[in-house]
């Protein structure tokens with residue numbers, strides 16, 4: 001059964017397969033499973049904790065559908081009872097708040113479409129290899145998030161000028177003596193862009209994505225996007241602990257690949273790096289006939305200015321056409337009509353430039369935890385004469 005691959009998969013699909021099984025013969029059922037429904041799946045990259053990425057070729061739409069959106073957890077995901085859930089806003093505030101889901105939903109609502117990418121996306125592509133979940137391309141997606149501005153929550157609580165950081169807490173608990181996933185974010189960033197979201201792509205947030213509400217931090221890596229959010233606490237200093245002081249840190253300056261980096265030479269991972277990938281390509285092409293190459297591009301800068309394609313290993317580049325749909329920190333779809341001139345194997349590369357002028361590099365900067373891989377993406381396509 002398909003669901004055996006991912007026992008915690010989307011319940012509706014599970015029920016649908018169950019209902020199909022009841023109505024159909026085994027032959028019909030296997031035909032159904034072999035068809036599109038079975039290919040529409042996540043790739044499990046880790047068993048404990050459950051982590052799964054989207055196959056790159058399915059990341060071919062502006063909005064990533066909820067059932068295809070990657071899932072990343074530090075341990076067993078929790079299930080929160082929405083009826084008893086509360087969100088506490090406290091710390092450096094005049095009036096601490098404790099809001100039910102109904103209280104939260106009664107506040108002014110906003111929607112923003114933006115990219116969520118795990119800091120470790122692409123870790124499995126680093127050489128020499130680094131320890132950790134071996135994500136390839138699919139720990140990323142673009143979704144429409146709806147909820148309440150962190151700015152409005154902090155204002156309602158009467159945040160004091162002394163507050164410079166917001167400490168964030170989720171309801172999931174680590175096993176044994178493992179330190180909790182406690183984090184903090186500069187208050188400026190959250191006031192500017194942060195949302196406590198309870199809807200994803202127009203549906204109530206799913207349990208695996210942090211129901212009933214999670215933090216959305218447009219432009220910043222996924223480790224800031226606290227799921228099963230239960231508390232925002234304004235503080236004068238960053239939060240301390242393993243997931244602030246040791247994990248999610250990146251070298252301040254590039255060093256030799258494979259070499260350890262001293263803790264004082266590292267800074268927290270915050271903004272995403274400019275990156276593009278090819279999601280759409282022909283299995284094979286024919287000389288002189290146009291095939292479509294396409295993909296997405298995004299950055300920690302609010303927009304993507306340019307995507308280029310090279311057929312000669314990065315010597316000459318041609319502009320791809322950018323799709324008109326864009327919002328700050330959302331990804332930008334792009335297409336390139338490719339007309340191969342030679343038979344044999346063609347290697348197509350893409351690179352993006354963001355609205356701050358940063359260009360996707362040929363090589364990603366090697367770092368001990370394998371964060372923010374953003375090297376040029378290459379695909380090889382056979383061309384018939």
Ligand SMILES: Nc1nc2c(c(=O)[nH]1)N[C@H]1C(S)=C(S)[C@@H](COP(=O)(O)O)O[C@H]1N2
Pocket residue numbers: 069070071072073074075116117118119169170171172181208209210221222223224225226227228
């Ligand atoms: N409470 C909690 N929040 C969390 C995590 C977690 O393990 N626990 N993982 C973080 C990481 S590292 C990422 S990349 C994103 C993944 O969100 P998703 O599972 O909705 O894709 O959630 C973040 N928020």
Ligand SMILES: [Mo]
Pocket residue numbers: 072117118119120222223
């Ligand atoms: Mo992550």
